[in-house]
Amino acid sequence: MAKLHISTTINGEPIEFLCDPPQTMLEVLRDQLGLTGSKEGCGSGDCGACSITVDGRLVCSCLMLAAEAEGHRLETIEGMARGDQLHPLQKKFVELAALQCGICTPGFLVASKALLDRNPNPTETEVRYWLAGNLCRCTGYDKIIRAVMEVAADMRETAR
Amino acid sequence: MSSQPYKWIGTRPNRPDGADKVTGRARFGADFNMPGQLIGKVLRSPHAHAVIRSIDTSAAEALPGVKAVVTAKDFPEQPNVIVPTGEMQVNLRDVTRNIMAREKALYEGHAVAAVAATTEAIAREALSLIRVEYEVLPHVIDVEEAMRDDAPVLHDHLRTEGVKPEPQKASNIAKRMENIKGDVAAGFKQAEIVIERSFTTQPVHQGYIEPHATLASAAEDGQVQIWSTTQGHFQVRGFCSRLLNIETSQIRVTPSEIGGGFGGKTVVYLEPVAVRLSQKTGKPVKMVMSREEVFRASGPAPGGSVKVKIGARRDGRIVAAECTIALQAGAFPGSPIGPACWTSFACYDIDNIQVIGYDVVSNRPKVAAYRAPGAPISAWGVESALDILAQELGMDPIDLRLKNAAKKGTKTSYGPTFDTIGFVETLEAAKNSAHYKSPVKPGYTRGVAAGFWFNVGADSSAAAHVAEDGTVTVISGNPDIGGSRASLALMAAEELGVDYEKVRPVIADTSSIGFNFVTGGSRVTFATGLAVVNAVKDMIRELKGRAAKTWGVDPEAVVWENGMARPAGSNVGEFDPLSLAQLAASAGKTGGPINGHAQLNVQGAGPGFGVHVVDLAVDRDTGIVTIDRYTAAQDVGTAIHPSYVEGQLQGGVVQGIGWALNEEYIYNSKGKLDNPGFLDYRMPVASDLPMIETILVEVANPSHPYGVRGVGEVPIVPPLATVGNAIARATGVRMTDLPMSPPKLSAALDAATPRMAAE
Numbered sequence: 001m002a003k004l005h006i007s008t009t010i011n012g013e014p015i016e017f018l019c020d021p022p023q024t025m026l027e028v029l030r031d032q033l034g035l036t037g038s039k040e041g042c043g044s045g046d047c048g049a050c051s052i053t054v055d056g057r058l059v060c061s062c063l064m065l066a067a068e069a070e071g072h073r074l075e076t077i078e079g080m081a082r083g084d085q086l087h088p089l090q091k092k093f094v095e096l097a098a099l100q101c102g103i104c105t106p107g108f109l110v111a112s113k114a115l116l117d118r119n120p121n122p123t124e125t126e127v128r129y130w131l132a133g134n135l136c137r138c139t140g141y142d143k144i145i146r147a148v149m150e151v152a153a154d155m156r157e158t159a160r
Numbered sequence: 161m162s163s164q165p166y167k168w169i170g171t172r173p174n175r176p177d178g179a180d181k182v183t184g185r186a187r188f189g190a191d192f193n194m195p196g197q198l199i200g201k202v203l204r205s206p207h208a209h210a211v212i213r214s215i216d217t218s219a220a221e222a223l224p225g226v227k228a229v230v231t232a233k234d235f236p237e238q239p240n241v242i243v244p245t246g247e248m249q250v251n252l253r254d255v256t257r258n259i260m261a262r263e264k265a266l267y268e269g270h271a272v273a274a275v276a277a278t279t280e281a282i283a284r285e286a287l288s289l290i291r292v293e294y295e296v297l298p299h300v301i302d303v304e305e306a307m308r309d310d311a312p313v314l315h316d317h318l319r320t321e322g323v324k325p326e327p328q329k330a331s332n333i334a335k336r337m338e339n340i341k342g343d344v345a346a347g348f349k350q351a352e353i354v355i356e357r358s359f360t361t362q363p364v365h366q367g368y369i370e371p372h373a374t375l376a377s378a379a380e381d382g383q384v385q386i387w388s389t390t391q392g393h394f395q396v397r398g399f400c401s402r403l404l405n406i407e408t409s410q411i412r413v414t415p416s417e418i419g420g421g422f423g424g425k426t427v428v429y430l431e432p433v434a435v436r437l438s439q440k441t442g443k444p445v446k447m448v449m450s451r452e453e454v455f456r457a458s459g460p461a462p463g464g465s466v467k468v469k470i471g472a473r474r475d476g477r478i479v480a481a482e483c484t485i486a487l488q489a490g491a492f493p494g495s496p497i498g499p500a501c502w503t504s505f506a507c508y509d510i511d512n513i514q515v516i517g518y519d520v521v522s523n524r525p526k527v528a529a530y531r532a533p534g535a536p537i538s539a540w541g542v543e544s545a546l547d548i549l550a551q552e553l554g555m556d557p558i559d560l561r562l563k564n565a566a567k568k569g570t571k572t573s574y575g576p577t578f579d580t581i582g583f584v585e586t587l588e589a590a591k592n593s594a595h596y597k598s599p600v601k602p603g604y605t606r607g608v609a610a611g612f613w614f615n616v617g618a619d620s621s622a623a624a625h626v627a628e629d630g631t632v633t634v635i636s637g638n639p640d641i642g643g644s645r646a647s648l649a650l651m652a653a654e655e656l657g658v659d660y661e662k663v664r665p666v667i668a669d670t671s672s673i674g675f676n677f678v679t680g681g682s683r684v685t686f687a688t689g690l691a692v693v694n695a696v697k698d699m700i701r702e703l704k705g706r707a708a709k710t711w712g713v714d715p716e717a718v719v720w721e722n723g724m725a726r727p728a729g730s731n732v733g734e735f736d737p738l739s740l741a742q743l744a745a746s747a748g749k750t751g752g753p754i755n756g757h758a759q760l761n762v763q764g765a766g767p768g769f770g771v772h773v774v775d776l777a778v779d780r781d782t783g784i785v786t787i788d789r790y791t792a793a794q795d796v797g798t799a800i801h802p803s804y805v806e807g808q809l810q811g812g813v814v815q816g817i818g819w820a821l822n823e824e825y826i827y828n829s830k831g832k833l834d835n836p837g838f839l840d841y842r843m844p845v846a847s848d849l850p851m852i853e854t855i856l857v858e859v860a861n862p863s864h865p866y867g868v869r870g871v872g873e874v875p876i877v878p879p880l881a882t883v884g885n886a887i888a889r890a891t892g893v894r895m896t897d898l899p900m901s902p903p904k905l906s907a908a909l910d911a912a913t914p915r916m917a918a919e
């Protein structure tokens with residue numbers, strides 16, 4: 001099977017890689033590019049631990065073929081902090097203890113950022129439904145939802 | 161709130177591993193790789209019960225890229241001895257059969273062979289080339305069926321333990337146990353009202369989001385390194401040593417960050433197999449389970465049946481209580497039947513108790529611990545029956561529990577007499593909560609239930625080191641599964657009188673710190689916390705000695721206060737206090753490095769009690785339950801880092817809600833699991849839930865310097881009955897089988913109101 005040559009952008013950097021046609025984006029991120037921040041919880045699109053954005057759209061990277069990255073802009077958890085500055089969501093998750101084991105955290109952060117990018121003023125219900133594709137078995141979601149709501153409020157405050 | 165004034169304990173600083181975990185930098189089980197590593201994969205039985213006639217691995221071995229294939233032949237036979245793992249006991253003879261089937265495959269998903277190959281694709285292809293000849297046997301899944309005389313027998317050698325005379329015939333009932341207090345027959349004679357009901361539950365999975373993963377490297381000189389996602393790297397070392405006849409000190413296990421465990425990562429599945437494959441190939445071998453494998457072959461918690469009989473007087477005082485519990489152990493003996501029995505009536509001060517338990521094998525994966533193992537199942541029965549009693553007596557359910565609550569001095573049915581406990585305080589906190597005092601919204605109903613867990617102490621080691629600049633490293637040996645690094649650092653900072661930020665907690669591998677029992681049983685903040693406190697005390701003793709040497713006085717003439725050595729009184733002499741940094745800077749001249757150590761077997765884990773309140777609505781057409789409000793009150797001893805204590809309560813509650821409403825293992829007629837994925841095994845998601853309110857009732861544990869009690873397990877015990885009790889009050893239908901899923905609930909409602917259903 002001939003390898004496919006893919007040119008894409010990941011976290012702002014131009015990246016090229018070779019992949020087999022059936023390989024998923026998650027496999028390439030983790031096993032070839034060393035970006036292990038995206039996690040595999042299920043491999044079937046049910047847990048959200050592998051969440052990334054593709055041209056700003058939230059995607060389960062376990063359901064995306066690596067070849068589909070060609071010509072697109074991908075963002076992963078590794079690209080969320082700016083230099084030595086954590087993103088406000090990252091900061092708030094730590095401050096509010098919105099993680100226990102932390103395996104779901106990269107996925108929740110990527111998904112939450114995608115939400116706030118399109119809806120800076122979500123209701124609790126909107127946050128809960130937006131994040132319904134991300135499983136967390138440790139926290140009962142309470143502190144995650146609070147963190148996202150607080151960051152949304154803080155960001156609106158700063159934007160004023 | 162706690163009356164003692166602490167500087168750090170009870171505060172909510174950022175966890176030390178926070179930045180790593182929000183940036184993707186933290187390395188979990190599957191994130192470890194080594195140059196030249198092979199990928200290992202497991203071939204699993206497609207049958208629920210079958211004799212393995214032969215295994216032909218030749219075609220697989222011939223495939224280019226395949227470096228080794230192992231079967232049970234590659235693992236030495238083990239003696240019939242029981243060893244402790246986490247909160248459960250396991251038999252080595254069974255463990256080696258669970259990691260690799262020998263004579264028989266005992267459940268669908270049971271490992272029968274494993275390969276190591278250069279790529280995952282080749283490893284998968286190799287699995288398809290292994291020829292296994294099976295003789296399929298009749299199987300049994302259900303616990304009650306497995307107990308019947310004519311049930312297919314899993315183990316020909318198994319005789320029921322705990323019955324006299326010793327049985328001659330093989331049985332699936334591995335054990336019968338009982339604990340008795342007083343005289344139940346006499347007790348029931350005094351009863352003015354008797355409630356008697358039977359309840360059942362299905363197995364549920366711990367549901368950690370991170371699948372099992374390991375990387376093993378066996379070198380030519382016999383030394384073995386393992387990286388593994390586990391709740392107990394010392395247990396991984398112990399099992400690999402026993403199962404593969406390797407000297408314990410030749411094995412070094414480094415725990416990765418762990419993506420949830422809840423008890424399910426206290427046992428081994430992959431590690432011994434990866435080590436064996438690595439030994440055979442001379443290469444590192446990485447193995448990661450798929451989600452489907454996690455469901456089919458790891459965990460789960462047992463399902464079971466609970467028959468409850470409670471006798472009370474009209475004033476609500478319980479005079480006798482009886483319960484019979486049968487739990488599925490899975491394919492090998494060893495369900496948490498002990499804790500299920502012991503916890504059943506532990507919340508209550510009852511003179512006459514009889515509890516009988518059965519440990520039953522059937523053709524399912526061997527169960528593993530899951531948060532308060534066994535306790536939610538017996539509480540589901542007992543707390544539901546108490547709710548019926550409260551309804552029949554017309555009593556407030558919290559008042560009924562207050563009337564019978566266990567207190568200091570109450571003797572349990574399983575032996576111990578309680579020291580200071582906080583059940584009464586917790587009931588009162590729930591009763592006085594804003595939630596309980598608020599009126600129930602129209603269309604909603606309220607449910608209440610309680611729960612108990614012992615909490616665990618056991619073996620811990622810790623060390624504390626002062627660095628050259630006076631900052632401190634605290635070293636312990638328990639994987640941090642939910643923020644325990646922060647709690648340990650807080651206790652060390654408090655004890656030492658320095659800033660939390662100056663203390664760096666580290667989790668050491670098995671070769672870098674003394675033995676530690678698993679992260680489980682809600683023991684880490686309590687027992688390992690005590691080891692850390694003692695290691696810091698040991699270090700302070702050393703620091704005082706160094707100050708004494710500097711001043712030329714007796715060590716007894718030095719006290720340690722607020723992070724400084726000071727003269728004990730003016731008679732000692734006029735000396736300026738010496739800070740940690742000053743003592744560290746002069747350490748070379750006063751005796752070298754300054755360290756502290758502690759090792760202990762910790763007793764006196766303070767038991768915990770929870771009382772939960774829910775408001776929910778039932779959609780009569782669809783059977784869908786909507787939870788509007790949920791409050792969990794618990795006696796937590798001292799909340800060292802309250803955010804993580806709240807988090808334990810919230811997480812436990814939601815797992816309990818999943819257990820109550822949706823989660824179950826579904827088997828087809830061939831004994832195969834039909835729902836081995838998150839789509840069909842439905843765990844709660846954010847949109848299913850409201851915020852989970854918590855009330856931390858701080859009743860200090862007298863056996864701990866900071867009053868710590870374990871907190872992680874109790875919160876999963878009450879929710880099953882809390883939800884069931886509210887549903888019963890909403891609909892008039894008492895559900896007795898879990899989960900109370902929409903199809904089951906709507907069917908039960910239709911059956912109860914046939915006229916309405918027919919309309």
Ligand code: FES
Binds near residue numbers: 039062063
């Ligand atoms: S791993 Fe992609 S959704 Fe679970």
Ligand code: FES
Binds near residue numbers: 098102139369
């Ligand atoms: S913090 Fe463990 S799964 Fe979310």
